[in-house]
Amino acid sequence: MTGTLLATGGAPRTDLVGTLGDWAVRITGLSGWKSGLAYLGAMVVVAALLLAFVALFAGPVTWVERRVAGRMQSRIGPNRVGPHGFLQWLADGLKNLLKEDLVPREADPVLFRLAPYFVWAGMFGTFAVLPFSAAWIAADASIGILYVMAITALVVVGLIMGGWASNSKWSLLGGMRSAAQIVSYEIPTALAILCPVLVAGSLSTQDIIRAQGGWPWQWIAFHDPFCLAALVVFFIASLAEGNRTPFDIPEAESELVSGYNTEYSGFRFLAFLFAEWANLWIMGAVATLAFLGGWQLPGVPADVQAASILLNVAGMAVFVGKTSVLVLVIIHLRWTLPRIRVDQMMNICWKYLVPISFVCLLGAAGWMLVARKLPRAGVAASVALSIAGAALVLSLFVRARWNRLRMGAAAYWKQLT
Amino acid sequence: MDRSILQRFDLTGGEMLLNMGPQHPSTHGVINFVIQADGEVMQKAVPEVGYLHRGMEKIAEGMTWAGFMPFTDRIDYLGAMFANQGYAMAVERLLGVEVPRRAEHLRVLACELNRIASHLIGLGSMALDLGASTPFTHAIREREAINDLTEELCGARLTYNYARVGGVSHDIPSGFDARVKRFLDRFLPFVDEFDRLITRNEIFVKRSASVAVITAAEAIAHGLAGPNLRASGVDWDLRRDEPYSVYPEMEFDVPLGRGERGVVGDCYDRFVVRVEEMRQSARIVRQALGGLPAGDIQAKVPRKIKPAPGSCYAAVESARGEMGFYVVSDGGPEPYRVKIRCGSFTAMTIIEHKSPGLMIADLVALFASLDVVAPEVDR
Numbered sequence: 119m120t121g122t123l124l125a126t127g128g129a130p131r132t133d134l135v136g137t138l139g140d141w142a143v144r145i146t147g148l149s150g151w152k153s154g155l156a157y158l159g160a161m162v163v164v165a166a167l168l169l170a171f172v173a174l175f176a177g178p179v180t181w182v183e184r185r186v187a188g189r190m191q192s193r194i195g196p197n198r199v200g201p202h203g204f205l206q207w208l209a210d211g212l213k214n215l216l217k218e219d220l221v222p223r224e225a226d227p228v229l230f231r232l233a234p235y236f237v238w239a240g241m242f243g244t245f246a247v248l249p250f251s252a253a254w255i256a257a258d259a260s261i262g263i264l265y266v267m268a269i270t271a272l273v274v275v276g277l278i279m280g281g282w283a284s285n286s287k288w289s290l291l292g293g294m295r296s297a298a299q300i301v302s303y304e305i306p307t308a309l310a311i312l313c314p315v316l317v318a319g320s321l322s323t324q325d326i327i328r329a330q331g332g333w334p335w336q337w338i339a340f341h342d343p344f345c346l347a348a349l350v351v352f353f354i355a356s357l358a359e360g361n362r363t364p365f366d367i368p369e370a371e372s373e374l375v376s377g378y379n380t381e382y383s384g385f386r387f388l389a390f391l392f393a394e395w396a397n398l399w400i401m402g403a404v405a406t407l408a409f410l411g412g413w414q415l416p417g418v419p420a421d422v423q424a425a426s427i428l429l430n431v432a433g434m435a436v437f438v439g440k441t442s443v444l445v446l447v448i449i450h451l452r453w454t455l456p457r458i459r460v461d462q463m464m465n466i467c468w469k470y471l472v473p474i475s476f477v478c479l480l481g482a483a484g485w486m487l488v489a490r491k492l493p494r495a496g497v498a499a500s501v502a503l504s505i506a507g508a509a510l511v512l513s514l515f516v517r518a519r520w521n522r523l524r525m526g527a528a529a530y531w532k533q534l535t
Numbered sequence: 536m537d538r539s540i541l542q543r544f545d546l547t548g549g550e551m552l553l554n555m556g557p558q559h560p561s562t563h564g565v566i567n568f569v570i571q572a573d574g575e576v577m578q579k580a581v582p583e584v585g586y587l588h589r590g591m592e593k594i595a596e597g598m599t600w601a602g603f604m605p606f607t608d609r610i611d612y613l614g615a616m617f618a619n620q621g622y623a624m625a626v627e628r629l630l631g632v633e634v635p636r637r638a639e640h641l642r643v644l645a646c647e648l649n650r651i652a653s654h655l656i657g658l659g660s661m662a663l664d665l666g667a668s669t670p671f672t673h674a675i676r677e678r679e680a681i682n683d684l685t686e687e688l689c690g691a692r693l694t695y696n697y698a699r700v701g702g703v704s705h706d707i708p709s710g711f712d713a714r715v716k717r718f719l720d721r722f723l724p725f726v727d728e729f730d731r732l733i734t735r736n737e738i739f740v741k742r743s744a745s746v747a748v749i750t751a752a753e754a755i756a757h758g759l760a761g762p763n764l765r766a767s768g769v770d771w772d773l774r775r776d777e778p779y780s781v782y783p784e785m786e787f788d789v790p791l792g793r794g795e796r797g798v799v800g801d802c803y804d805r806f807v808v809r810v811e812e813m814r815q816s817a818r819i820v821r822q823a824l825g826g827l828p829a830g831d832i833q834a835k836v837p838r839k840i841k842p843a844p845g846s847c848y849a850a851v852e853s854a855r856g857e858m859g860f861y862v863v864s865d866g867g868p869e870p871y872r873v874k875i876r877c878g879s880f881t882a883m884t885i886i887e888h889k890s891p892g893l894m895i896a897d898l899v900a901l902f903a904s905l906d907v908v909a910p911e912v913d914r
Contacts, residue, residue: 187668191669192672193672291575373561373896453668453669456736457665457738457896458738459741459742459894460575460896461575461894
């Protein structure tokens, strides 16, 4: 039995659970139903690895966010614990773990305690199909993207459960808002992600990446204008699904105190926050794998990449790099934009994002028909689009750094200090 | 919560009754809103005030005339200069004291710096209440520079106690005017940047334009004052229309709400009017500093102030509108009665009237756009 348990038909897939499991079977010589134990053991090992990765991402990214926010807001940010305050996340985590685990007297004790696990499971489950490089993915399931969409819906259950069980009106409002928001935005997210699925012809996350290439004009984002629009729709909708500014309505501090997590403290509160930060990675990673070429290295075929450990490391660096850029964009958005109102949030979803994503889906399908007839025109369009995209990014960068570019770095710093 | 407030609600429908406050992130200080809401849409929000009542007016009756001055700082902690000047003006009118021109210039200078500082907080916290935290810290940063200046001027960063009956407490230190000018040179580009960051931000505009529109008639009926009144299009500014101090010599415009992105008198207008007022205040500061005459900073006032029996009213245009002091003397060394009138209290009265049909998030925008300061409401 090669490859993953979930693989059905098509090319044999390589993923970590499959590879480790095969290896364990070979070593132990288990056979029959007992070989399942080896795969179970492999799953536990891979899950532990992923947990370590999530913890090592979600912790430090809080530090990154707070330092970036500090820079944007002319203040310093955490700089006491460790070099440049890098260990602040450990201190905060430890502090929260030592706090009393309070359950309000009027709360529903069972649901109140259960809610963070749902949120956590919905977030962490996604990582099973998120790739890191050509061979490094926990489970290369053939339903990858569908699975991501499905399991993130579990987060809503946790949020509304926590909001309701807290028996606080503010928490309830927060829970209701988050349910309305996440359920609505699942639709444009799913529709937008169908464009890459169409282009790649597969739901598997690895297959979608394999359908792309290392150069920007080989990315699905620049495959055609509709896919580019789908990327924008997907990015906005996934901000809303992750409760990030400008869609941080469920936890709007100035309106709902803290929304669904108002009554939580200690470890349970930490679980909510942890899921929120880890979700940053999910947003960035899904956009990267579906639209931005994933781990593809320019000029290296995917199967060559999968075979070499060195190339796997390089692919992982590319993937992490692209995802980190998106995460930084999300962080910058949070500290720049105000929050929209509940009804406006619904308007944006149903009146704009859903119709646009439908058009994108049809447009991408139509484009594929045309591109099949005129392959050269398709490539030319991709190149033109990627140049336009690069120009846009460059112009945004110049606008953002205008003060500094105009004055020169030295004068800029002098003015800041 | 005061139970009698419940009588103002129709509780038969079973809608949710929410207490927004007294401790709530967006009720700047201790103010409570009792909200009756059907989901997110409010049927009514009744402000409950009084959590910060310190009995200022009664305290005054036990103080000497000059001794009450430090208490006026605490009426509006963001605009202490205005309360200082208003009270000093009232007592001076009662005594018939002529204030030296240099002192008047210094008062105008200090007041306009204070107006900028107060508006910075008001604008920043409105942005914060609408979910954008960066404009707030930028505003705080600029206010910090003003705090440094006032600290040089009178030794205090918040409770200035700067005006005296008949003058001011300190003359400007050496090099002060250069530092003020340097601040102003930096400040105007900052306001432009602030505009780009938040005022012209599309999400911000969508959140505040055409929200909680207060018409001119309503504004007058509820006694709104200052920027809130002008945002509704009523052209009324005490500095120009009931001139006091040396304002007649100053050249400045009175910005009015124009309904740029929505309707005249919406939350966006109240925001924009304050932004524009900061620019005008910067103009006035420059003029006050440029035309600073030489001379005394304190008129001759008897050590023991004992005004002849009588009463008098003096009002200044504070950052929150008309701040008036009605003082009554019975000829003794202590005020017989001091009545304080200020913009925040009247601004609170319109919230109940405007709240039906607004969403909870709009109430936050409305309350923040009125720029209410809790201690000024309760005194």
